[in-house]
Amino acid sequence: MNKNEAKKEIKKLREQINYHNYKYYVENNPVVSDYEYDKLLKKLEKLELEYPDLITPDSPTQRVGEEPLEGFKTVEHKVPMLSLANTYNYDELRDFDDRVKKYVLDVEYVVEPKIDGAGVALLYENGVLVRGATRGDGVRGDDITQNLKTIHSIPLRLYGDVLKNVEVRGEVYMSLSGFKKYNRKQSEKEGIVFANPRNAAAGSLRQLDSRIVAKRPLDNFIYFVSYNDKDLKTHENALDALKKAGFRTNPLAKKVKDIEEAINYCKKLEDLRESLDYEVDGAVIKVNSLAQHKILGRTSKNPRWAISYKFTAKQSTTRLNDIAIQVGRTGTLTPVAILEPVEVGGVTVSRATLHNFDELKRKDIRIGDTVLIERSGDVIPQVVKSIKEKRKGVEKRKIIPKKCPVCGTEVVRAEGEVAVRCPNKNCSARLKWRIRYFASRDAMDIDHLGESTIDKLLEEGLVDNIADLYFLKKEDILKLGGFKEKSAQNLFDSIEKSKKQDLSRLIYSLGIRHVGKYAAQLLAAKYNSIDELAKASSEELKEVYGLGEKSADAIATFFATDENIQLIDKLKEIGVKTKEERKKDLPLQGKKFVFTGGLVSLTRPEASDLVKQMGGIVASSVGKDIDYVVVGESPGSKYEKAKKLNLNIISEDEFKKLVS
Ligand SMILES: [Zn+2]
Structure with a gap:
């Protein structure tokens, strides 16, 4: 292939990849498998390696992050990013409507959820992303282009001609599921955890090393065209244009005919709030006509054509009465905040997590402090910070205990580790x-x-x-x-x-590290008794399809420990079932099931038991090796993923026929 041919091929590949990228990350509806997508990307990488001068900043290969920066450049926004005025009740929204109508008549509104993340402005020239910046002080922000390019749902090049030279506004956020997963991984490594998804998003964008950002589960919604060299008539048109150009826009944005309808929709959004996989802290109401935006103009601080309505806060302040110490399953000592009970977003909170002693020290939280508490989704409430201005000088630091508060054994703290542990196995x-x-x-x-x-x-x-x-x-x-x-x-x-529980439950109940419900089922399907399992070497265990290496090692270690063997012997002696008598050729032998959504005629545990009785296995996450995905009412992301992977999706009725 000569250079000219390579150039053509590169162009073609980029178009294909951008298209699939859009289908996957924006529409959530991929048309090729991950494997095929990777193949295209590899092909492009190879060509670009051969002809490095053909690499352009908008190439899909440029999303993996670059060398760390020394610091961020300050850049000026094309149009200042004003903040919106806040309202806290519906009457204030009606007042807003009255003010708008002093200037313009026949007003329609668009209501959209207000995402709780980090605001960004993206600048495109000739359809190519040239700059991305933080909100900053509204006039100037930090140039974080490298970081934003790692977010796959942000287009590097726009589709078609609807938008060419534009500046758009949006919110970068971390999904609740991504946030929980990230914090869980960090806690396991005893690394720094984020207080909430908003901090996670904002903190990630401020990373100087974009390769780290590339590993964080960030996403975005774009909600506004702030500068455009073409004419659009309404905000609704602008949202359509954004979508057509390849941006991810929020599907809950809705045009309404007047303020009462807007208020009703705000109520609906607030009800929906808990069911979304991202944090929403309110709704934004915007005048639809862009001509009316011009007439309405702005005050010194806010635009007059938009307002935000804040939902009930999920933050509250209260007094921290004490810091208790909890000793966990592995002996780790964890500080827990004991609070003066306080309502946070409709739930009374009297305890909140403080994660570990390093966090406690870093945040300088003391007994007697007034603290800010936050709840996000179904995550355990957290202490965000202490309010130092309210200190009276009598607040006390909590000292890391020298002895386990439960058994009195001296605690240990391994060099370089955050965790403080009670080493007593019989604690x-x-x-x-x-x-x-x-x-x-x-x-x-x-x-x-x-x-x-x-x-x-x-x-x-x-x-x-x-x-x-x-x-x-x-x-x-x-x-x-x-x-x-x-x-x-x-x-x-x-x-x-x-005593009569099946083998998979017994294996799971032993609490072997890295052996969850799914791994336990895999093991029970492979081994007929706990004795057989105990004899298996870690090499042999690694051959069990679907079982991870860590699990295999942990199982081998578990059964190499005398006390554990004694425990098993004792269980056998007292008559706990440790063998599985197998009926041969069970109808669903070895078949893997995943459930998503609510079942109507039976509970999840009942459904799981039916599967297991017929020799099947119930997995908790969707992967290529799953045989059946049973979809109930309001299915979650597993359903989306199953569709992507082209798995065998069945309804509750079909499931019941299968197991009857
Ligand atoms: Zn102890």
Whole structure:
């Protein structure tokens, strides 16, 4: 291929990749597999490597991040980014409508959700992204082009001719699921966690190393054309044009005919809020006609043609009464904020996580402080910061305890690690967690064994390990206090019943690291008994299809430990089922199922049990190896992913036929 041919081929490949990129990241509706997409990208990379002078900044290969910067350049926005005036009740929205109507008549509005992320301005020249900037002070912001290019849903080159030379505004955010996953990974590594998705988005965009940004789960919605060399009539037209040009726009934006309809839609958006995978802190109401925008103009601070309506805050301040220490399942000591109860976005909060002692120190949070509490989605409430201005000088720092608050053993802190641990394997805090885990619904499912009962069992010395549960007599339970004949019998029966749980539950309930529900099912499908599993080497385990290396190693380590073998022996001795008698050729032998959405005629656990009884396996996430995806009402992202992967998707009725 000569250079001219290469040039043509490169152009063709880029067009194809941009198209598939758009289908995947913006429309959520890919038309090729990941594999085919990667093949195109590899081909382009190879050609560009051969002809480096043909690389342009808008090439899809330029999304992986570049060398770190020394600092950000300050740039001026083409049009100042004004902030919107806030309103907190519907009457204030009606006042806004009255003010608008002093200037213009026949007003229509567009209402859209206000995404809680980081505002950005993107500048395109001749359809190519030339600059992306933070909001900054509204007039000048930081040039973060390198970082923004790593977000796949931001087009590097625009489609068609609808928009060519434009500046657009939008919000970069981290999805709630991405945020939770990111923080969980960081906590495992004992790294820095973000207080909320907004900080996560803003903090990521301020990274000087765009290669780090490329690894963060960021996305964006573009909601406004701030400068344009062509004429558009309405904001609604502008949103259409943005979409046609390849931007990701929010599907919930809606045109309404008057302020009352706008108010109704605000209510609807607030109801929807908890079901979205991104944080929304309000709604924005904009006058639809762009000619009217010009007439309305602006005040010194805000445009007169738009206003934001704030939803009930998910933040509150309250007094931090104490910092308690929790000892986790692996012995890690975690500080927990004990708060003066306060309502945060409709929920009363009296405890909040402080993550670890380094966070506590970094944020300088003290007992007696007034603190800012925040809730996002179903994430555990967090202490964002302490309000230092409110200190009276009597607030106290919490010192890292030298001894485990539960068993009194001296704590350890490995060099360079954030986590402080109680090294005592028999610490009752750890034992308590193990028992709770063992008895939990997905494990041995022992009803009536609540936290306070476990506490009492440990206090009385009746239980020293999980097998001891099965040696309890009804008389022992009655002596615990709080139990009557009937309730003691119930607990006793539940414990007895759990002896018959299937092998996958038993494996899961042992709490082996890196062995979740799915891995436990894979193992139970492969091995007929716990003894067979115990004999398997880590090499052999690595051959189990779908099982990760970490899990294989953890299982081998678990069964190489004497105490664990003794535990298994004790369980066998007392009659816990550790073998699976297999009926040959079960109809769904080895078939993998995923459920998404609500089922109508049966519960999830019931459905899972049906699958397992027929030899099938229930997975929690969608992958290429899944045989059936059962879709109920209001399915989630798993459904989208299943469609993308072209999996076998079945309804609840079809599922019931399959298992009947
Ligand atoms: Zn301890």
